[in-house]
Amino acid sequence: xxxxxxxxxxxxxxxxxxxxxxxxxxxxxxxxxxxxxxxxxxxxxxxxxxxxxxxxxxxxxxxxxxxxxxxxxxxxxxxxxxxxxxxxxxxxxxxxxxxxxxxxxxxxxxxxxxxxxxxxxxxxxxxxxxxxxxxxxxxxxxxxxxxxxxxxxxxxxxxxxxxxxxxxxxxxxxxxxxxxxxxxxxxxxxxxxxxxxxxxxxxxxxxxxxx
Amino acid sequence: xxxxxxxxxxxxxxxxxxxxxxxxxxxxxxxxxxxxxxxxxxxxxxxxxxxxxxxxxxxxxxxxxxxxxxxxxxxxxxxxxxxxxxxxxxxxxxxxxxxxxxxxxxxxxxxxxxxxxxxxxxxxxxxxxxxxxxxxxxxxxxxxxxxxxxxxxxxxxxxxxxxxxxxxxxxxxxxxxxxxxxxxxxxxxxxxxxxxxxxxxxxxxxxxxxx
Numbered sequence: 199x200x201x202x203x204x205x206x207x208x209x210x211x212x213x214x215x216x217x218x219x220x221x222x223x224x225x226x227x228x229x230x231x232x233x234x235x236x237x238x239x240x241x242x243x244x245x246x247x248x249x250x251x252x253x254x255x256x257x258x259x260x261x262x263x264x265x266x267x268x269x270x271x272x273x274x275x276x277x278x279x280x281x282x283x284x285x286x287x288x289x290x291x292x293x294x295x296x297x298x299x300x301x302x303x304x305x306x307x308x309x310x311x312x313x314x315x316x317x318x319x320x321x322x323x324x325x326x327x328x329x330x331x332x333x334x335x336x337x338x339x340x341x342x343x344x345x346x347x348x349x350x351x352x353x354x355x356x357x358x359x360x361x362x363x364x365x366x367x368x369x370x371x372x373x374x375x376x377x378x379x380x381x382x383x384x385x386x387x388x389x390x391x392x393x394x395x396x397x398x399x400x401x402x403x404x405x406x407x408x409x
Numbered sequence: 410x411x412x413x414x415x416x417x418x419x420x421x422x423x424x425x426x427x428x429x430x431x432x433x434x435x436x437x438x439x440x441x442x443x444x445x446x447x448x449x450x451x452x453x454x455x456x457x458x459x460x461x462x463x464x465x466x467x468x469x470x471x472x473x474x475x476x477x478x479x480x481x482x483x484x485x486x487x488x489x490x491x492x493x494x495x496x497x498x499x500x501x502x503x504x505x506x507x508x509x510x511x512x513x514x515x516x517x518x519x520x521x522x523x524x525x526x527x528x529x530x531x532x533x534x535x536x537x538x539x540x541x542x543x544x545x546x547x548x549x550x551x552x553x554x555x556x557x558x559x560x561x562x563x564x565x566x567x568x569x570x571x572x573x574x575x576x577x578x579x580x581x582x583x584x585x586x587x588x589x590x591x592x593x594x595x596x597x598x599x600x601x602x603x604x605x606x607x608x609x610x611x612x613x614x615x616x617x618x619x620x
Contacts, residue, residue, distance in 0.1 A: 252500055312601050358611065371547070
């Protein structure tokens with residue numbers, strides 16, 4: 199275990215914690231006080247760190263994600279729904295908040311037929327997110343919201359088309375990690391693009407005078 | 410204060426906490442033991458709840474965001490950079506992790522010239538996010554990463570173009586709330602689109618047989 203710790207850079211106490219919490223499987227016991235940890239454990243440890251670190255998952259959520267990866271659902275079609283039932287919603291909080299009507303109207307306008315049992319808490323998450331914008335006094339025009347949905351739909355369509363359809367274990371890794379770990383990539387790219395485009399578009403504009 | 414609490418649905422203890430933490434300004438004192446809270450306070454309270462709830466901000470981060478809104482920077486051009494220096498990064502953790510080289514190559518390929526002093530921790534955040542994907546064994550092809558950047562760039566370009574350029578206080582609200590509160594909308598839309606497109610594209614595909 200101390201070798202696993204030194205090779206991975208994860209402290210022994212943390213490795214023991216992941217073992218206790220069932221995130222990391224036990225090594226192969228070779229003596230009463232010694233277990234062997236191999237490359238598989240090293241890869242698993244890196245995955246756990248990515249989920250809990252950049253992925254921002256709690257230990258319980260990481261356990262659910264790993265369980266999904268370890269026990270893929272019966273079919274590719276079930277995969278996304280099954281994953282989203284286990285993953286925490288991308289939107290903090292619970293319930294649909296005040297945005298339920300607007301969210302339902304949007305999904306209707308898009309022709310997206312997403313039943314609650316297929317998408318976990320995400321439809322409620324969208325409703326919460328729209329309700330929060332409204333509560334904060336941020337007026338998001340209907341056309342702009344549709345534009346967001348079409349842009350994210352385009353991203354998602356490409357991702358679904360790229361799902362490795364030949365192997366369920368690979369497909370589940372792709373869907374689960376592609377959800378949890380690609381989200382931060384997308385958000386960072388949007389913010390960086392804001393910086394880039396505001397320096398291109400806003401520098402020297404009317405309001406750019408010191409007040 | 411009890412009226413503010415009952416009208417907003419926020420418990421008195423929580424209102425007092427926000428006052429103590431400097432998120433909510435004091436009401437106008439009308440007697441030694443009584444202060445008046447008006448519509449402005451009600452709106453402010455809704456904004457705080459949105460930032461801390463769906464926005465997922467800590468009290469300290471919410472305070473920084475509110476300070477940005479209360480004290481806009483000197484020019485529209487400074488706005489995005491100034492906001493991002495105060496906001497927590499969209500990617501959990503610190504430092505650039507192992508993805509710094511890949512992030513720099515991507516920004517270079519895109520021609521995005523984003524200096525660290527303009528984008529807070531976001532370039533490091535992108536590097537962290539890419540490093541975590543790599544550590545988790547998720548192979549994100551270069552073309553797919555470029556596709557993500559172009560899609561998010563398209564979203565951001567439209568947002569920057571819609572910035573209300575005539576008024577700095579309005580512009581700062583737009584940028585800050587548009588960052589913190591639109592992010593959950595985008596993520597929820599991507600997940601819902603996954604559900605929609607996997608039912609359109611994956612149902613009945615080769616791997617869709619029970620194993």
